[in-house]
Amino acid sequence: MRIGILTGGGDVPGLNPCIKAVTRRAAELGWEVVGFRRGWAGPLNVDPDDPESLEKWTLPLTPNAVRTIDRTGGTILHTSRTKPSKVKPADLPERLQGKLQPGKDGTVDCTAPILAALEKMKIDVLIPIGGDDTLSYGARLHQEGMKVMSIPKTMDNDVYGTDYCIGFSTAVSRSVEHIHALRTSTGSHERIAVIELFGRNSGETALIAGYLADVDRVLIAEEPFDVQHLSELAAKDRADNPANYSMVVVSEGAQMQGGEIMERGEADAYGHRKLGGIGQVLGEEIKQRTGINIISQSLGYMMRAGAPDALDVMVAKSYGTMAVQLIEEGKSGLMMALRDGNYTAMPGDICIKGERRVDVAAFYDKENYRPRITRVSGLPMFLY
Known part of the structure; x- marks a missing residue:
């Protein structure tokens, strides 16, 4: 049996431990x-007949090669x-130049050579x-x-079909840590802090981080907000705080x-442009409306x-480990998942079946821009 493994999209902590476990x-x-x-650039570019190409685009994985990789973040691949x-x-x-015809959209489907x-x-x-x-x-x-066995990872925790994706917990933990750290400067200068977190389409990371850090207001990607109303709330939060400051968390995809959602640059192969900047713009809007100085931090x-x-x-x-276990059992076409607190496997294409x-x-007070966690019994560990 010969297994291939790759990591695509944004890096998250946890990829290396997963690679090590498989190996x-x-x-x-x-x-x-x-x-x-x-x-996916690896299978696309590798030339199996060219040793230099194999060295550039592949990496043999052995227990010795992965012995220490789980101690660091990112991905060795x-x-x-x-x-x-x-x-x-x-x-x-180069080996495919001129051999494949573009489709109507001007791009080439390289599935056959892969x-x-x-x-x-x-x-x-x-x-x-x-x-x-x-x-x-x-x-x-x-x-x-x-034959494919998929493993979900994303710090946004938004892959459909699983309650949990690799990278989410660390992203929340990092966010809570930095939010609390920013309280010192925000309080010292008696300002309003606007902290922008990753989250293109799903505001779960911002909502959970804001909930755990007990910030004053949270803006998520799913719900547009009224900047005047938010400014008034943030100013009141500051006035009501004995330390005379307040904290606002915003998803990068909030609007x-x-x-409109703040995007820039050329779209990638999946149609996504770079997000970011809502925190800076929001901070300027709050200052203009309240006269209170802002700390804006992405x-x-x-x-x-x-x-x-x-x-x-x-x-x-x-x-x-589960992916290899299922391969040993002769299965394929599955995605590893956590459902209701249990490890399980879902159909591999479930990720494209919904959002x-x-x-x-159930979980957001859209009038006051706050998490609304009133029911916990019977819910998964991360509530969603």
Whole structure:
């Protein structure tokens, strides 16, 4: 048995422990593991007949090679946002230049050469680790006949079909830590702090981080906000605080009522432009309306930097071990998942069957911009 593994999309803490778990369990069974570098760019660019290409785009994984990787964050395999079904002609590997015709949208579907490369490399099962974009292409490969076992990761925790994705707990922990740290400067200068967190379409990270850090107001991607009303609330929070400051957390995908999501730059292969800047703009709007000075801070990549916390190591190792266990049982086309507190496996294409978003009616006070956690019994550990 020869297993391929790759990590796609944004990095999160927990990827390396997952890679290690797959490698060690596979080795115990006498199987070989090959890592593809830079996400889906690895299978796209690798030339199985060229030793230099194999060295550039793959990495043999052995127990010794992964012995210490679980102690650090990120991914030793590196990552990218490559989408092999929509490749610009200029981005095609040299060996494919002029051999594939673009579709009506001007991009090239490279699925056929990827399947051929995987077959030539004798990859029996491929394990992609990623968010819904990465895993959606894994589902495509499975439909085309490749055996695939998917593992969900994203700090937004928004892959449909699972209650938990690798990286979420650490992102929340980092956010809470930095929010509390910012209280010292915010309180010292008697200001209003506006802290921007990652969260394109789902506000779960901001909502849970704000809930745990007990901030005054939280703005999520799912619910547009009235900037005047928010400014009045934040000013009142400051006045009511004996230390004379207040804290506002905002998802990067949040938007003002009547406004637009703040995006910039060219869209990536999955149609996503870079987000960010709502925190800075919001801070300026609050200052203009209240006359109160602002501390505006985007946590950005600090949320996903550094080693994973214990929960992300636990889930990452469990997902990796379970993937190999299911392969040993002869299964494929599945996505590792946590449902109602239990490890389970869902159909691999479930990630494209729906959307995972904050249940605003159940967990968010949209009039006062606050988490509303009034019922806990019977809910999963992270409430959603």
